[in-house]
Amino acid sequence: GAVVSQHPSWVICKSGTSVKIECRSLDFQATTMFWYRQFPKQSLMLMATSNEGSKATYEQGVEKDKFLINHASLTLSTLTVTSAHPEDSSFYICSARDSGRFGETQYFGPGTRLLVL
Amino acid sequence: AQTVTQSQPEMSVQEAETVTLSCTYDTSESDYYLFWYKQPPSRQMILVIRQEAYKQQNATENRFSVNFQKAAKSFSLKISDSQLGDAAMYFCAYQAGGTSYGKLTFGQGTILTVHP
Numbered sequence: 146g147a148v149v150s151q152h153p154s155w156v157i158c159k160s161g162t163s164v165k166i167e168c169r170s171l172d173f174q175a176t177t178m179f180w181y182r183q184f185p186k187q188s189l190m191l192m193a194t195s196n197e198g199s200k201a202t203y204e205q206g207v208e209k210d211k212f213l214i215n216h217a218s219l220t221l222s223t224l225t226v227t228s229a230h231p232e233d234s235s236f237y238i239c240s241a242r243d244s245g246r247f248g249e250t251q252y253f254g255p256g257t258r259l260l261v262l
Numbered sequence: 263a264q265t266v267t268q269s270q271p272e273m274s275v276q277e278a279e280t281v282t283l284s285c286t287y288d289t290s291e292s293d294y295y296l297f298w299y300k301q302p303p304s305r306q307m308i309l310v311i312r313q314e315a316y317k318q319q320n321a322t323e324n325r326f327s328v329n330f331q332k333a334a335k336s337f338s339l340k341i342s343d344s345q346l347g348d349a350a351m352y353f354c355a356y357q358a359g360g361t362s363y364g365k366l367t368f369g370q371g372t373i374l375t376v377h378p
Contacts, residue, residue, distance in 0.1 A: 177364055183305075188353065188368045214368035237303060242364035249295050249314075251359065251366055 147173045149241050151254030159227055159262055166224045166257045168239030174219035175241035177249070180212070183236045195222045229261045263291045266356050275344045276377050282329075283339045283372050285354030293359030296330065296337045297366070298351035302350040310352070313337065315359075341374075349376045 158164050168178055176197045176241040181189040193214050194202045201214035211233075213225040222241075226233055239254045265288045274322050275281035287296070298310040311320045320328050325345075329338045341348055354369040 179365070179370045186351070186371075186373070188371050189307075189364065189366075195367060234281065238305075240307070240366075244364070249359075249364065250297075250312055251298075251364055252308060252309065253356070255304070 147171075147243050147250075148250045149239065149252045149254040151239055151257055153257060154256050155257060155260065157260045159171075161229050163227055164226045164229055164259060166226075166237055166239070166259075168222045168224070168241070168254050170211075170241040170243075170252070173241070173245065175242050175243065176219060177242040178222040179217060179240045179242070179248070180224050181238045181240070183238060183256075185217060185236075189238060192224075226259065229247070231252045231261045234259055234261045263337040264356050264367045265293075265356065266354055266367050266369040268352075268354055270372045271370070271376070274369070274377060277346060278343055279344055280340060280342045281344055281374065283341075283352055283354075283374070285337045285339070286359070287335050287337065287354070287356045287367075289356065291358050291359070291360075295359065296300045296328075297355040297357070297358040298328070298337075299351065299353045299355060300348075301371075302347075305373055307353075311339065318338050320334045344376050346378060347378050349374055358368070358375045 150169045152167045157205045173199045178195040181193045192207045195216040203209045216222040241253045295316045296313045311323045320326045325342045351371045355366045
């Protein structure tokens, strides 16, 4: 299978600061990447779809000015949580779509735990 | 809109035994994909198995196999010879074909416990 990395794996920040999370597809090119948020023992909640070279598409209820997404290359998408607050504390997961070698499949990064104090 | 339902919040199995996790979905599409993902305590999502809707043959991956019933919109996962490392949360997921950009719809998840 394909490999997707995510950095950082853990981040603690003060309220009001911004945090950037990187998602990289290591051995394939991904024109589409996705960002999810997950609370403990719950399912993944899709936040936005990131397409290389174009603006991200946000799910209903997700503040696009708070969660900035940039997909600058075929292997990198970034999520920036701006002016983070304690309610933004969560587990954020990215995934990358691979339409090639093994057929239509989405591969996931290891996730980022964000704690806002 | 498509929906995916996992009706078993928790399941348990004895080591070396077989367990089946249920999943149903609702769609009006004819072209789609179905997946099972595993999320162990590390929280890394791991692809277990995938099925294209146009294929009648059930997918298998070593000890993992599916029972894909397209007319009934059912997609269950069978784990044979269960191992302690199979303990995880399992998610069933649906992806429409065509120009859907690969967006996945997940079920609620099933927590699988494996007893030694």
